[in-house]
Amino acid sequence: MTSIWDPIRIGNMTLKHRFAMAPMTRSRARPDGTPGDLAAEYYAQRAAFGLLIAEATQPSDDGQGYLTTPGIYTDAHVAGWRRVTEAVHAKGGHLFIQLMHTGRMSHPDNTPHHRQPVAPSAVASGQKMFTAAGMLDMPEPRALSTEEIAATVRDFAHAARQAIAAGADGVEIHGANGYLVQQFFAPNANVRTDHYGGGIENRARFAIEVARAVAEAIGPERTGIRLSPGSMFGGIDEGPDSAALYRYLVPALAELNLAYLHVAHSGDEDLLAEIRRLWPNxxxxxxxxxPLAKAADDVEAGRADVAAVARWALANPDFIERYRLGVPLNEPDPTTFYGGDARGYTDYPTLDKTAAAA
Incomplete structure (x- = not known):
């Protein structure tokens, strides 16, 4: 039986255990999208995870949906992320930057150019977005032309190259949680009649094109992708052929020999088992x-090779040591998840600080 403490090879990395830090939006970037002053400290504190997947990071102005999220497409972004990667590497960790284009999950007030959001089709999400003026309805997006789809694919590839220039070990393409890539999957968000809409093969095309372009730009060993089969976040409904779409998509992505596939699991155990069978890496x-007691279950049962940890990692920079010792975890403070300063970001106590205080 595989243990959570067994080493594993992912792409160019040899990791000491089977935990990883999942990507979590923290909304603490500077107004221009450069990572904030505390970002290097925040990620370096968690370097013991081995593989850290950084927060969702926009590949272009059009890709931004939320306030103060980071970008990775300008020289200033590269310089800011380089401080992060150097801090993580100095502590022995590896960093993949997650590339997220939010598509219709956006509001003009939150973007640098204040333009209408773009999406596969002009179909509003029916959701609200937090802005500086409070919660506002997300507007109807503008449908991307085929030429703009190609340009968006190039934006992902450019952002991936910028991430490597910043010293990142790779990138994770965000194809989950109701954002642009998954919007192409969903018939209630994608009503196109060209070769990006309609049947399963067409709705999967954009994801495959993005993955191929990124892998060609930086190498498949530096490229991961995240999917969330069945997720309804952002008003998404993949319809009755959702499982069939992933049965088609996963083997197509496997042909690209990507470093990893990251599944945000929503409960379909049969589909997860099928993805496990279809995905070779x-x-x-x-x-x-x-529950914490089941944190290693997927790895030990063979359903996964790595267990990605989110909120536990947010509140416990020393989660790996705490889990190994079986000691209590810090509780995360939801009021500090998004935006703010060091509170709830870099000030969660570690075991040594807790003992010193006691």
């Missing part, structure tokens, strides 16, 4: 609300 799985 390392499989990461994130489960929301699992």
């Amino acid at each position: 390392p499989l990461l799985v994130t489960r929301d609300n699992r």
